[in-house]
Every structure is written in structure tokens, then in C-alpha cells.
Amino acid sequence: xxxxxxxxxxxxxxxxxxxxxLDVTFAxxxxxFCVLLGINGAGKTTLxxxxxxxxxxxxxxxxxxxxxxxxxxxxxxxKLGVVFQQPTLDLDLTLLQxxxxxxxxxxxxxxxxxxxxEQALIDIGLEDRAGDKVRQLSxxxxxxxxxxxxxxxxxxxxxxxxxxxxxxxxxxxAILQQVRERCRRDGVGVLWATHLVDEVEPGDRLVVxxxxxxxxxxxxxxxxxETGTRSVRDAFNHLTRSGAS
Amino acid sequence: xxxxxxxxxxxxxxxxxVLRFVxxxxxxxxxxxxxxxWLFIFAAGFRSVLGISIIPPYQTYILYEEYIVPGLATMILxxxxxxxxxxxxxDREMGSMRMLMVSPFPRWYLLFCKxxxxxxxxxxxxxxxxxxxxxxxxxxxxxxYLLVFPALLLASLMLGAxxxxxxxxxxxxxxxxxxxxxxxxxxxFASSALxxxxxxxxxxxxxxxxxxxxxxxxxxxxxxxxxxxxxxWTALFVVVGSLLLFMAxxxxxxxxxxxxMTRKQGG
Numbered sequence: 001x002x003x004x005x006x007x008x009x010x011x012x013x014x015x016x017x018x019x020x021x022l023d024v025t026f027a028x029x030x031x032x033f034c035v036l037l038g039i040n041g042a043g044k045t046t047l048x049x050x051x052x053x054x055x056x057x058x059x060x061x062x063x064x065x066x067x068x069x070x071x072x073x074x075x076x077x078x079k080l081g082v083v084f085q086q087p088t089l090d091l092d093l094t095l096l097q098x099x100x101x102x103x104x105x106x107x108x109x110x111x112x113x114x115x116x117x118e119q120a121l122i123d124i125g126l127e128d129r130a131g132d133k134v135r136q137l138s139x140x141x142x143x144x145x146x147x148x149x150x151x152x153x154x155x156x157x158x159x160x161x162x163x164x165x166x167x168x169x170x171x172x173x174a175i176l177q178q179v180r181e182r183c184r185r186d187g188v189g190v191l192w193a194t195h196l197v198d199e200v201e202p203g204d205r206l207v208v209x210x211x212x213x214x215x216x217x218x219x220x221x222x223x224x225x226e227t228g229t230r231s232v233r234d235a236f237n238h239l240t241r242s243g244a245s
Numbered sequence: 246x247x248x249x250x251x252x253x254x255x256x257x258x259x260x261x262x263v264l265r266f267v268x269x270x271x272x273x274x275x276x277x278x279x280x281x282x283w284l285f286i287f288a289a290g291f292r293s294v295l296g297i298s299i300i301p302p303y304q305t306y307i308l309y310e311e312y313i314v315p316g317l318a319t320m321i322l323x324x325x326x327x328x329x330x331x332x333x334x335x336d337r338e339m340g341s342m343r344m345l346m347v348s349p350f351p352r353w354y355l356l357f358c359k360x361x362x363x364x365x366x367x368x369x370x371x372x373x374x375x376x377x378x379x380x381x382x383x384x385x386x387x388x389x390y391l392l393v394f395p396a397l398l399l400a401s402l403m404l405g406a407x408x409x410x411x412x413x414x415x416x417x418x419x420x421x422x423x424x425x426x427x428x429x430x431x432x433x434f435a436s437s438a439l440x441x442x443x444x445x446x447x448x449x450x451x452x453x454x455x456x457x458x459x460x461x462x463x464x465x466x467x468x469x470x471x472x473x474x475x476x477x478w479t480a481l482f483v484v485v486g487s488l489l490l491f492m493a494x495x496x497x498x499x500x501x502x503x504x505x506m507t508r509k510q511g512g
Contacts, residue, residue, distance in 0.1 A: 052343070052346075052347045053346075053347065054343060054346055054347070074246065074349045074350065074351065075349075077347055077348070077349040078246075078349035080347065082343075082344075082347055084340055084343055086340035086343070087340055088340040088341045088343050088344045089341065090261070090265070090341050092264075092265055092268045092269065093261065093264055093265070093268070097261070097264060100257070100260075101257050101258075101260070101261050102344065103253075103257070104253050104254055104256060104257020104258070104260070105254060105257055105258075105344065105345065105348040105350075106348065106349065107246050107247075107250025107251070107253050107254055107349070107350070108250075108253065109253060110253070110257070133268075
């Protein structure tokens with residue numbers, strides 16, 4: 001297996017004439033927590049759409065654990081767990097039915113997945129709500145279910161696109177903690193897209209995306225050092241303001 | 246992926262489609278009420294106005310109710326196919342479509358699974374309708390209920406594929422009302438569902454030609470003949486051909502490299 005979980009090389013994309021991603025290049029190792037930091041409209045969601053093959057790159061290449069997304073997309077997608085920015089649960093189905101549906105879409109036997117499903121519900125504290133329709137859950141609970149679902153089939157790479165947007169501070173912390181734990185414990189590579197700088201920890205790998213371009217990449221500490229700032233927030237402001245000018 | 250995993254995927258999509266249908270009871274009753282209103286009220290009112298002469302596959306004079314039952318069965322498939330495509334647009338707007346599309350199976354297979362699942366659910370509705378029609382003294386031969394299944398499946402797949410094609414081209418849920426006006430109603434009324442084509446030819450040759458080229462007409466005739474134990478070969482070829490054409494169009498529409506989805510989403 002490749003020692004690179006995700007490899008983006010010169011990825012470009014445009015909607016018609018409007019270029020939204022320009023020569024995006026960075027890589028992510030297994031077990032690495034990488035924060036893709038950018039303001040709204042920076043191109044994060046488009047980049048996620050490319051990595052998940054919802055769109056096709058118009059330039060450059062994407063490899064997931066060595067599988068070229070263009071030519072070996074099914075092998076590449078099998079390694080992925082995804083939490084989209086937009087909620088994707090079926091509101092009319094119960095939690096259990098949603099998780100079983102996900103297992104089927106991954107080609108897993110729902111019978112043998114019963115125990116992992118129960119465990120996933122315990123992990124997110126919703127084991128007593130398994131039979132409730134998703135419509136009856138709060139926003140924070142739904143996001144936790146989405147995350148549990150994304151990790152259910154034990155992916156090697158987790159993509160999370162603004163998964164904590166709209167959540168209260170406790171829900172955000174709980175979700176972040178859970179993902180970091182899986183990253184450390186199981187060696188899952190994580191690409192965490194956000195515009196919330198307080199979600200970055202000093203040990204995280206950081207990629208700053210602005211107006212479709214990568215302004216910098218490296219550890220959070222390196223980025224602060226490069227920019228001569230004392231916090232990720234200051235570094236981000238410094239980069240995006242000078243990047244915009 | 247192994248064959249058993251492909252089957253699990255199909256099973257999962259089928260179960261979801263059934264669950265959604267069961268959970269949305271109003272959809273279930275709505276799907277049944279529409280053809281029953283046509284059968285109980287419209288057909289009763291028009292029985293004396295629209296007398297039917299002896300035309301294949303019927304061996305004798307029949308009541309108008311008996312004539313329109315295959316057309317109403319096909320109407321269930323048409324509305325169900327469009328409902329299914331409406332749910333695809335809804336899924337795309339709500340995001341759950343993405344989970345399907347990032348599944349590690351070929352996209353054509355995922356769309357095919359959606360199509361099969363939607364078709365089986367709508368065929369169950371047709372059988373329920375035919376069962377009620379039996380009590381209304383519309384009694385085709387018993388073996389017809391068995392023989393009509395492949396015809397129902399083909400017709401349902403064709404109309405479902407048309408729905409998929411439309412859903413790939415529709416930008417927003419609100420635009421779906423246009424589909425009702427520009428696709429469903431013209432397809433239904435410009436067909437042999439409610440009146441035999443010779444009657445239409447008597448009124449307008451142009452309309453007759455339109456009806457003849459309408460794939461829905463051929464779906465109705467395929468079902469009508471099958472229900473009485475016969476095969477209408479022209480209808481069969483047209484339905485299979487239209488199915489392949491619509492499915493190919495849907496595959497292009499949902500292809501991330503060439504499709505319409507990429508062009509209409511921004512940001």
C-alpha cells in the first residue's frame with residue numbers, strides 16, 4: 001500500500017470560464033490530521049467534489065493510496081469516508097436504516113455489520129435513538145451520525161468538509177475529539193476543511209487555500225514561524241490579506 | 246468488488262426505496278387514488294360516449310373500463326417514474342445523492358440499481374391497482390397477470406430511465422412542475438391510454454402521428470397485449486429502444502466528466 005494517503009498534483013478546476021482551483025498541490029500521509037483552512041468560497045468544497053469524483057479534474061491528478069482517481073476510481077473511493085458540508089442523511093429513515101444503507105453502498109453485509117453499527121451508535125451516545133427517524137434529531141446529533149457513518153466501513157482516509165458548521169462549542173469539541181482519536185488510534189488520514197481557525201492544533205498539518213490557490217502548507221507551527229506570527233489566526237489573516245492584495 | 250457485494254448494493258438501494266415508500270403513506274395512497282378516480286368516475290362517465298369496437302388484443306366488444314385499465318396501469322408507472330426522478334432531484338438538493346455517487350461502484354450500476362428499485366416499487370402498485378380493478382369487473386385471464394410482469398418491468402424501466410434523464414437536466418426542485426406540464430400530461434394524453442388510436446386518427450391525423458411516435462403509447466400497448474397473453478412486437482422494440490436511449494442519456498447526464506451536474510453547481 002502507498003505511504004501517501006492523498007496526493008493532489010496540480011489540480012485545477014473551473015466552472016465555465018470562472019477558475020475556482022489553480023494548481024492545487026499537497027499530500028497527506030496516513031494517520032495525519034490535515035486542516036484545509038480557507039474562508040467561504042476559497043474552493044474547499046469544489047476540491048472535495050473532485051476528490052470524491054463528483055466532479056472530474058480539468059487539470060492535474062489525484063491519487064488515493066496510490067490509486068489514480070481517474071483510472072482506478074472504484075479502488076480509490078473504497079478507501080474513502082466522507083462527511084459533506086451539506087447534510088446527506090435520509091431524513092425519513094431511522095438512524096439504523098441510514099447506517100445499514102451506507103453499509104450496503106459499501107458492499108458490506110448488513111448482518112455482519114450489526115455489531116459495528118451498535119458500537120458506532122454507542123460511541124456517539126445515540127444508542128437509544130437507533131429507531132428514531134433522523135428528522136427527529138437535532139443538528140448536532142445528525143452531524144455525529146454523519147461522522148459515525150463515514151467511519152463505519154473503516155476507511156483509510158476521512159474527508160470532512162466543514163463538519164462542525166452551525167454546531168455549538170461542545171458538539172464541535174466532541175466531534176473533533178472523536179476524529180482526532182480515530183486518526184491517532186487507527187492511522188486514518190484526515191482532511192478536515194474548515195474556516196474556523198480555532199479548530200487547528202499546533203501539531204496539525206495545515207494547508208491554507210485562498211481564492212483557489214494554496215498559499216502555504218506545513219505544520220501549524222511552521223506556518224506561524226514563516227509568517228512571523230504567534231497564532232494560527234494571525235498567520236491566516238496575514239496570509240489571506242497579503243494573498244488577496 | 247465481488248458479485249455478492251454488487252448484490253448487497255442493489256439490495257440496500259431496493260430496501261431504502263421500499264422504506265421510503267412505506268414511510269410516505271400519502272405517496273402510497275396518492276399513487277393508487279389517481280388511477281382509481283379515472284377508473285371509477287371518468288370511465289363510468291365516458292362509457293356510453295366512447296364505445297370501443299373489437300380491436301386486438303380483445304376478442305369481443307369490451308366496456309370502456311376494461312379498455313383503459315392497461316393505460317391506467319401504465320399511468321401508475323409514468324407517475325411513479327417521474328416521482329422517482331423527483332426524489333433524485335430532491336436527493337441531489339438535500340445532499341443524499343452524494344452518498345450514492347461516492348459509493349465504490351460504477352456509476353452506471355448505481356443508477357441501474359435506483360432504476361430497478363423504483364421499478365419494482367411501482368410494479369407493486371400496479372398489481373394492487375389490477376387487484377382492485379378485478380373487483381370492478383375488469384377481469385383479464387389469470388395467466389395475464391403473470392405474463393404482464395415482464396412488460397410492466399420493461400415499461401417501468403423505460404419511464405424510470407426517462408425520469409433519470411430529466412432529473413439530470415433539472416436544476417432545482419421547483420422546476421419539476423414544468424415536467425408535469427411538458428412531459429407527463431402530453432405523454433399520457435397523446436397516447437392510446439384513454440382512447441384507441443383509430444379514434445384519434447378520425448379527429449386529427451397529425452395528433453395520430455404524434456401518438457404513434459410517443460413511446461408511452463407503445464408501453465401501454467405492450468402492457469395491454471401482455472395482459473391478454475399476446476406480444477405486440479412493435480411495442481416491444483420501441484420500448485426496449487427507448488429504454489436504451491433514455492438510459493444512455495441519463496448516464497451522460499450523471500457522468501462527472503461530461504454531465505450537466507458539474508456545469509450547474511458553483512462555489
